[in-house]
Each structure stands twice: as structure tokens, then as C-alpha cells.
Amino acid sequence: MTTQKRIQHLYWRAGFGPRPEDVDADMSPRKALRKLLRESEKFEPLDSPLMRYTEIKPPFVAGSAPAPVMDSRVTGMTTTPDQMATSANTSATVAGLAPRALLAGSTPGRPMLLRRSQLTPQQRKMENEGIRDAFYQMNLGWMERMANSLAQLREKMTFFWHGHFACRVRQPVTALQLNNTIRQLALGNFGDLLLAVSKEPAMLQFLNNQQNRKQHPNENFAREVMELFTIGRGNYTEHDVKEAARAFTGWSSDEQHQFIFREKQHDTGSKTFIGRTGNFSGEDILTILLEQPKTAEFITTKLYRFFVNDTPSPAHIQPLAQAFYKSHYDISALLEQMFSADWFYEAANVGNRIKSPIELLAGIKRTLGVQMEDPKPLIGYEKALGQTLFEPPNVAGWPGGRNWIDSSSLLLRLQLPQVLFKNAQFNVALKEDENDILPSVAKADRTFRQQVKTHLELKPIAAFLAKIPEDQQAAKLSEFLLQAPIRPENLVLVQQTAAKAPVEARLKTMITSLLALPEYQLM
Amino acid sequence: MTNRRDFLKTSVLASSLLFVPKFLHALDRQGVARLGNSNGRRLVVIQLGGGNDGLNTIVPYRNDLYYKARPTLALREQSGLLTLNDDLALNPAMTKLKALYDEGRMGVLNSVGYPNPDRSHFRSMDIWQSGSAADQVVTTGWLGRYLDSNCAECQVPYTGVEVDDTLSLAMKGGQRKGLALKNPEKFHQITQNHFIAQVSGEQAPSNASSELDYLYKTLAETSSSAEYLYQTSKVYKSSVTYPNTEFGRNLKTTAELINSGIETRVFYVSLSGFDTHVRQHEQQGKLLGDLAEGLGAFTEDLQKSGQFDSTLVMTFSEFGRRVQQNASNGTDHGTANNMMLLGGALRKPGILNAAPDLANLDQGDLRYQLDFRSVYATVLRDWLGANDTAILGSEFERLSGIV
Numbered sequence: 001m002t003t004q005k006r007i008q009h010l011y012w013r014a015g016f017g018p019r020p021e022d023v024d025a026d027m028s029p030r031k032a033l034r035k036l037l038r039e040s041e042k043f044e045p046l047d048s049p050l051m052r053y054t055e056i057k058p059p060f061v062a063g064s065a066p067a068p069v070m071d072s073r074v075t076g077m078t079t080t081p082d083q084m085a086t087s088a089n090t091s092a093t094v095a096g097l098a099p100r101a102l103l104a105g106s107t108p109g110r111p112m113l114l115r116r117s118q119l120t121p122q123q124r125k126m127e128n129e130g131i132r133d134a135f136y137q138m139n140l141g142w143m144e145r146m147a148n149s150l151a152q153l154r155e156k157m158t159f160f161w162h163g164h165f166a167c168r169v170r171q172p173v174t175a176l177q178l179n180n181t182i183r184q185l186a187l188g189n190f191g192d193l194l195l196a197v198s199k200e201p202a203m204l205q206f207l208n209n210q211q212n213r214k215q216h217p218n219e220n221f222a223r224e225v226m227e228l229f230t231i232g233r234g235n236y237t238e239h240d241v242k243e244a245a246r247a248f249t250g251w252s253s254d255e256q257h258q259f260i261f262r263e264k265q266h267d268t269g270s271k272t273f274i275g276r277t278g279n280f281s282g283e284d285i286l287t288i289l290l291e292q293p294k295t296a297e298f299i300t301t302k303l304y305r306f307f308v309n310d311t312p313s314p315a316h317i318q319p320l321a322q323a324f325y326k327s328h329y330d331i332s333a334l335l336e337q338m339f340s341a342d343w344f345y346e347a348a349n350v351g352n353r354i355k356s357p358i359e360l361l362a363g364i365k366r367t368l369g370v371q372m373e374d375p376k377p378l379i380g381y382e383k384a385l386g387q388t389l390f391e392p393p394n395v396a397g398w399p400g401g402r403n404w405i406d407s408s409s410l411l412l413r414l415q416l417p418q419v420l421f422k423n424a425q426f427n428v429a430l431k432e433d434e435n436d437i438l439p440s441v442a443k444a445d446r447t448f449r450q451q452v453k454t455h456l457e458l459k460p461i462a463a464f465l466a467k468i469p470e471d472q473q474a475a476k477l478s479e480f481l482l483q484a485p486i487r488p489e490n491l492v493l494v495q496q497t498a499a500k501a502p503v504e505a506r507l508k509t510m511i512t513s514l515l516a517l518p519e520y521q522l523m
Numbered sequence: 524m525t526n527r528r529d530f531l532k533t534s535v536l537a538s539s540l541l542f543v544p545k546f547l548h549a550l551d552r553q554g555v556a557r558l559g560n561s562n563g564r565r566l567v568v569i570q571l572g573g574g575n576d577g578l579n580t581i582v583p584y585r586n587d588l589y590y591k592a593r594p595t596l597a598l599r600e601q602s603g604l605l606t607l608n609d610d611l612a613l614n615p616a617m618t619k620l621k622a623l624y625d626e627g628r629m630g631v632l633n634s635v636g637y638p639n640p641d642r643s644h645f646r647s648m649d650i651w652q653s654g655s656a657a658d659q660v661v662t663t664g665w666l667g668r669y670l671d672s673n674c675a676e677c678q679v680p681y682t683g684v685e686v687d688d689t690l691s692l693a694m695k696g697g698q699r700k701g702l703a704l705k706n707p708e709k710f711h712q713i714t715q716n717h718f719i720a721q722v723s724g725e726q727a728p729s730n731a732s733s734e735l736d737y738l739y740k741t742l743a744e745t746s747s748s749a750e751y752l753y754q755t756s757k758v759y760k761s762s763v764t765y766p767n768t769e770f771g772r773n774l775k776t777t778a779e780l781i782n783s784g785i786e787t788r789v790f791y792v793s794l795s796g797f798d799t800h801v802r803q804h805e806q807q808g809k810l811l812g813d814l815a816e817g818l819g820a821f822t823e824d825l826q827k828s829g830q831f832d833s834t835l836v837m838t839f840s841e842f843g844r845r846v847q848q849n850a851s852n853g854t855d856h857g858t859a860n861n862m863m864l865l866g867g868a869l870r871k872p873g874i875l876n877a878a879p880d881l882a883n884l885d886q887g888d889l890r891y892q893l894d895f896r897s898v899y900a901t902v903l904r905d906w907l908g909a910n911d912t913a914i915l916g917s918e919f920e921r922l923s924g925i926v
Binding site: 490493 | 572645646649658660662680687688689690691692695700701702703704705709713714716718719721722725733734735737738739741742744745748769793795800801802851
């Protein structure tokens with residue numbers, strides 16, 4: 001393994017891919033790792049006014065019929081936008097945020113979602129669009145960060161926890177708040193992160209803890225905390241779930257999306273949880289879960305599968321998990337240990353992970369300095385390839401690995417470079433199902449037909465290849481762009497394709513061809 | 524020149540051998556040979572996305588409670604309801620399905636659902652597509668697991684085809700995944716893209732031990748399937764008139780694939796837009812019209828070619844709507860719902876279980892009387908000859924003598 005490959009490996013796994021200057025800097029992998037850690041120390045929240053949607057409050061009309069009261073289970077239901085309008089008027093909708101805030105009766109800065117049945121159809125439509133636009137802004141803002149933030153490791157870990165603490169809610173404000181809580185604690189102490197996430201209104205709502213009351217416990221939150229967030233299946237009983245649910249009664253949020261403990265709804269009785277008995281609070285349950293070495297093992301295994309290899313190696317994981325437990329769950333220390341291990345750079349662990357759609361897209365953006373005149377089509381690609389930020393399929397997050405690839409998604413991936421750089425059409429109609437935001441959108445509005453205008457930053461690549469003789473440039477470029485070894489016949493194919501292109505388009509053609517190879521799907 | 528029917532008969536079996544490049548033959552034959560023992564039967568699943576209001580689809584037109592709960596939204600006999608029996612009638616827009624019902628080609632299952640129903644579109648759809656319980660997350664689809672179980676050695680993904688641009692969870696198994704395509708020609712065109720064709724024409728690995736091998740293997744299978752589907756589908760061009768809607772076109776594609784003799788066991792087609800919170804009459808009526816007209820043409824197409832007896836169509840939606848109408852002449856998310864079965868060889872057509880019980884609601888929602896996984900189990904075992912218990916992960920009581 002060359003030093004360049006090792007550096008690239010580190011940048012692909014601990015970040016969203018290397019830029020030409022990253023591998024040209026003559027650094028050792030150890031030094032690059034220290035740089036990544038240092039540059040990720042600072043936390044900057046993801047935020048912008050466009051991400052903060054202010055909901056509509058219908059004007060009160062005296063004498064109007066009382067609005068029907070919906071079942072609380074229905075209002076507690078959560079759905080995020082699943083629709084991607086692509087017609088030319090989409091940007092007009094984004095710009096339309098300001099007039100909406102001027103609507104009679106709307107109170108900017110006071111986030112409160114109304115029961116949808118209280119809205120007029122027109123208000124409902126505007127609210128849906130406002131919510132959708134806010135999620136688009138959050139999505140694209142985060143993609144931009146993945147591509148350009150110095151804090152690569154922090155963003156990568158935020159992305160990891162985004163799948164681990166998978167959550168899908170209707171209110172953009174709570175989704176953004178959870179995302180920033182995760183970002184802030186992503187590299188800190190896992191116990192702090194777990195507690196903070198468990199108290200996030202988005203999560204409490206998503207996992208129905210609003211309905212978890214002394215008289216009628218709802219076990220959903222307690223179950224997922226154990227099954228998915230901490231110790232994993234097989235390490236607790238159904239009785240533990242019931243008792244933990246009692247401990248989490250009263251955990252709720254207020255209208256300002258702040259955590260609130262509703263004492264009257266809390267069950268103060270004695271509980272027996274994983275062999276211990278006491279008047280446990282929700283915090284106690286989380287503490288007891290952290291005291292189980294199985295939790296350290298579960299989290300370490302998941303991190304290993306994300307960062308190293310989909311097939312866990314107990315020989316690698318055991319020492320990491322033990323150190324993680326001993327360090328009282330210091331996430332940075334665990335990552336540093338993982339990225340410094342010799343086995344991390346072994347051939348078996350390099351170029352063997354199928355990039356998730358987000359990693360694929362952010363990686364192209366980052367490694368090639370891609371700028372898009374209008375980035376919205378990125379959301380369409382995310383959806384078509386099966387991974388949209390803020391929209392995990394369910395509480396277990398994205399399954400990943402070979403799951404990303406089926407016949408149609410693979411073909412879409414291989415066409416993507418042509419779409420991005422050669423003005424080819426991306427002629428895919430997204431599914432309309434799962435849509436609670438903009439019902440009945442016409443097919444035209446679900447189809448991404450418009451050609452994207454991208455700017456590919458070729459200067460750094462050209463500089464990277466400057467001293468390489470022309471007949472070796474394709475090989476050199478493939479070493480930079482591909483983590484899996486290129487098939488010899490593919491190298492010939494790339495060279496032939498480039499040779500046919502006019503001189504000034506050769507570099508771009510080479511890049512487009514290399515990105516269209518199955519090898520590029522791996523990192 | 525012989526007529527089309529004769530040509531069809533003689534060429535269906537030969538077609539793949541005639542057109543498919545030599546190196547692909549081995550793949551195709553292997554794939555076909557290992558298909559499960561479904562006796563040539565196939566399943567067509569129709570997904571009604573958005574939560575179709577079952578009560579205004581199969582209407583309890585003699586039930587006062589229905590009219591009380593829906594003062595302006597309920598459908599009355601004089602609006603043209605299509606009577607099925609003393610309790611239930613079809614939405615007036617569904618004349619084509621009424622005809623099939625009268626011919627004994629249609630079955631109706633009422634109050635289908637699952638315990639602790641989830642009223643969110645995406646979660647409930649997840650549950651229906653994966654075939655899981657409400658408190659369980661399963662990352663494969665029930666039809667994908669059918670492909671796994673009945674076609675583990677298949678080398679081709681076209682054993683399950685979704686007529687769409689992207690593949691649904693329902694069609695993704697652990698090992699095998701279906702194939703999504705809008706139409707065979709367009710799909711084929713993509714694989715003919717110069718660069719993709721070159722790469723997919725390279726030596727495919729015989730197994731997928733590494734991730735790179737897996738990608739190349741998938742690519743080779745995709746390319747082979749695209750070629751096979753494209754060439755084979757040329758055999759039969761439908762002469763039946765379908766409604767000029769996306770759904771209609773997708774059903775036409777499905778019928779052309781079936782009538783061309785494609786060895787696909789499972790087809791999946793979606794019709795969306797049923798999220799009728801507002802002004803439901805208009806929107807749902809149009810959609811149910813599309814559904815009925817589309818399925819009417821589809822049935823006619825399959826009957827002409829003699830394929831309807833070996834086809835079972837099953838419709839579902841992720842949930843039904845609340846019994847009570849809302850203030851906007853629409854309905855909000857509810858729970859149990861009806862499913863429809865269509866086929867030339869239904870063993871028991873008609874209304875297959877009791878009409879929804881509007882007197883015994885769960886906080887305003889229908890209580891489910893039949894677990895949807897019982898329906899899946901019935902279809903898997905009794906229609907496709909598959910091991911339902913293994914595919915669904917546990918045993919669900921089957922409905923005897925229906926399919």
C-alpha cells in the first residue's frame with residue numbers, strides 16, 4: 001500500500017474523500033490523522049434562516065365552526081417531505097418564504113405546528129411547501145459542508161450518528177436541532193451524546209414518548225434505546241423494556257421544542273432493570289446501559305462496520321471496545337485508535353466498502369471541487385439512489401452495504417458522471433409514495449429532467465498531473481480517484497475514450513470515465 | 524406471415540435463444556431453470572400509495588353508521604354505486620371492476636391490517652412492504668425474500684420486475700433483488716451506453732466474494748436481463764386500449780412482458796395520490812377510475828392471450844382512512860383497509876369476509892379483522908407454492924380455498 005493510497009483511504013473513511021492537494025502534501029497518514037482531528041475540534045452549527053421554517057397560524061375567524069379535534073396519535077405522527085419538485089418554479093417557492101411569513105396571523109419565531117385539519121387547503125399547501133423547502137435547505141447545506149468543511153471528521157461522525165440515531169419528523173426546526181446536538185457531541189463522550197439525543201424533542205416524538213405516561217406506558221422509545229442505540233438485541237428482556245418504559249414516563253417536550261419533564265406523568269414506583277432494583281429515572285436507565293460492557297461492544301462494532309469493514313473482525317473489535325469502555329466512552333480516542341491501527345490500512349480493508357449515495361455524491365463534490373449552479377438536483381439524486389438526508393427509512397437507519405445496489409440503482413450510479421459533467425439527462429421519475437407533504441404531484445414534477453450546470457475545478461487535478469507524462473496520466477488519475485485497483489481492461493478503455501476526445505476535453509473525459517466505473521462505487 | 528397469436532406461441536420459448544448474445548445464455552437458462560415451483564403462476568402487486576379510503580372504495584351502502592360518520596362524503600346509492608351484495612358496493616368509478624366481479628374474477632378482503640397500526644405513510648408502507656410487525660424493523664421486502672427463497676440460485680434479477688424507475692423495498696431480498704424498469708426499451712438503451720456496455724461486457728466473476736465482484740456480477744446480470752427483456756418483449760405488442768395515464772402505461776408494459784412470455788414471477792406496479800385529506804370525492808374518484816380502467820384493460824389483455832388464469836392481481840394500500848370525514852370533505856389517516864384480488868382462476872371470488880364493523884371502532888378507526896401477513900402467507904403458499912413461514916418469519920393463518 002503506497003502512502004498516497006493510505007492517505008486517500010483515511011480521507012475517504014474519516015471524511016468525504018481526498019482533494020488533490022491532500023495527497024500532494026507529502027504527509028504521513030499519522031500526521032494527516034492528527035490534522036483531521038485538530039481541524040474537527042471546532043463545532044459550528046448547521047443553520048440559516050431558510051432552514052428555520054415558521055409555521056402558519058390560521059387567522060381566527062369569529063363565529064366560524066370549531067375545528068375538528070384530531071386524535072393525538074395522529075398529530076403525533078411524523079412525516080417529512082418526500083417530494084422533490086423539479087419544475088422551474090421550485091426556486092420561486094424558495095424565494096416565496098418571505099411573503100409567507102407576512103401572512104395574516106403568522107407569528108415569526110414562534111414555532112408551533114398546527115393541526116393540519118385546522119388549515120385551509122391553501123394554508124396547508126403553503127405550509128407543506130415551507131416545510132419541504134426548509135428540509136431542502138438543511139439537506140443541501142449539509143451536503144455543502146460535507147464537501148467543503150474543514151471539520152471533515154466531525155461531519156463524517158455526524159453523518160454516522162445521523163444513521164445511528166435515525167429520526168424522521170415533520171418539523172424542520174426539531175430535525176435541525178437534533179442534527180446540531182449530534183454534531184456538537186459527535187466526537188465527545190458517548191454517554192453525553194446518548195443522553196442529549198434521548199432528550200431531543202424530535203426523538204421523543206419520533207419514538208412516541210409523548211404518549212408514554214404513568215397510566216399507559218408506551219414502550220417504543222425504551223425498546224429502541226436498547227435495541228438500536230446501546231446494547232443491542234439479546235442483551236435485555238421484554239421485562240427490561242417494560243421497566244425502562246416506566247422510567248422514561250414524563251419525558252416530553254414543550255411548544256418551543258425544549259425538553260420538559262412532566263412530573264405528574266412520571267411513574268415513581270420501584271423498577272427492576274437488568275438485574276437492579278430502584279426508583280429509576282430515565283437518566284438512571286441510560287447510566288445502567290452505559291455500565292454494560294456490551295454497549296461499548298455494540299457501538300464499537302457498528303463504528304467498525306461503518307469505518308473499516310462490513311464484516312466485523314472480533315480480533316480487531318475486542319481491544320477497541322475494551323479501551324472505549326475504560327475511557328468512559330471517549331469517541332475521539334476510539335476513532336484515533338481505529339484509524340491508527342495497522343489493520344486499518346491493510347489491503348483487505350481498503351476499497352472494499354460500497355459508498356452510500358451521500359458518500360458518493362459528497363465525495364464527487366469534494367474530491368473534484370464541483371460547484372453546481374443550482375444544487376437542488378442533488379436531492380433528486382439522493383432520492384433516486386436511495387438515501388436522503390433527514391429521511392432515514394425507519395428507526396434502524398439505512399441498512400447500507402450491498403443493500404445500496406440493485407440493477408437500477410447501479411445503472412443510475414454509473415450514469416451519474418455523464419449527468420453531472422456531460423449534460424446527460426437524468427430521466428428518473430421519483431416515487432410518489434410516502435408523501436405527506438405535497439400530495440398528488442404530477443409526474444413531471446417528480447422527474448429530474450433538467451440538465452445540471454456544474455463547474456468542475458480542474459486546476460488542482462491538472463497541477464497534480466503536471467509532472468506526469470501524458471501516457472501515464474490515466475493511470476495516475478485512476479490511482480487518485482479509485483480506491484479499488486482498476487481492472488487493466490478498464491484502464492485501456494479510459495485511455496481510449498480520452499484519446500478520442502479533443503485535447504482540451506481530455507482531462508474531463510478521463511475523469512468522467514473513471515467515475516463511471518464500478519471501481520468508483522467503492523472506497 | 525402467421526398471425527401474431529401463432530407467432531407468439533412458437534416464439535415465446537425460442538425468443539431468448541434467438542436474440543440473446545451467446546455468452547449470456549448460460550446465465551439465462553440457469554435463472555429460468557431454478558425458478559420455484561409456482562407452476563407458471565405469477566403475482567402482480569398493485570400498490571395504492573397515500574392510504575386509499577377503503578370505505579369509499581368498497582362502500583358499506585346499507586350501513587347508517589357510515590352515513591352518520593360521513594354526512595357529505597358518503598356515497599349514496601343514487602350516485603351510481605355498483606352493488607356487490609346486500610352490504611357492499613363499489614365506488615361508481617369502478618365499472619370495469621364490477622364487470623370482473625360479476626364474472627367471478629374478483630375477491631374482496633375486508634378490514635385487513637395489523638396490530639398497533641402506524642398512521643404515518645412511510646412507516647406503515649415500510650411495514651406492508653417488509654411484511655414486518657409494527658414494532659419490528661426488517662430491512663428486506665417480503666417479495667424480495669420470496670425471490671431469495673425460491674430463486675436463490677437464479678442468476679437473473681428479472682424474476683421480479685417493478686415497472687418503475689426505482690426499486691421498492693418490497694422487491695429487495697437479502698440475496699436477490701428485483702429489477703426496476705419503466706419500459707424494456709429505455710432500460711436496454713441505458714445498458715447500451717457506450718461506456719456501460721463496454722464495462723458490462725467484460726468478464727463477470729462467477730461469485731461475489733468481494734464487493735467489487737458483487738458490483739460486476741450485478742452489472743453483468745443487469746445487462747443480460749436488459750437484453751433479454753428488450754428482445755423478448757418485442758414479441759407481443761398490445762392492441763388493447765389502456766387509459767392514457769402513467770399507471771395505464773405501466774400496466775400495459777406489464778401485460779406486454781407477461782404476454783411475451785417473460786419468466787417473471789412477481790410484478791409490482793404503483794398508483795399514488797390517495798392521500799385525500801381535502802376534497803376527496805374528486806381526487807379519489809379519478810384515481811379509482813384509473814385503477815379500474817387500467818386493471819380492466821390489463822385483464823382483457825391477459826385474457827386474450829390466455830394468461831389471466833395463471834395471474835393473480837393483489838391490491839393494497841398502507842392504511843385506510845378514518846371513518847369520520849374531516850372538515851375539508853376529506854379523510855385523515857386511519858387503519859384497517861380492504862384488499863382486492865383479481866384472477867382468472869380465483870377459487871373463491873366474491874366478498875371473502877365480513878364487512879367492516881362500524882359499530883365497534885377503536886377510537887374512531889376500524890379494527891383489523893385479518894392480518895395482512897395472512898394474506899401474504901396465502902398468496903405465497905397457495906398461489907406461488909413457496910414456503911410462507913420461512914419468508915414471513917413466522918406462521919400466519921392462511922385463508923383456505925381462495926387462490
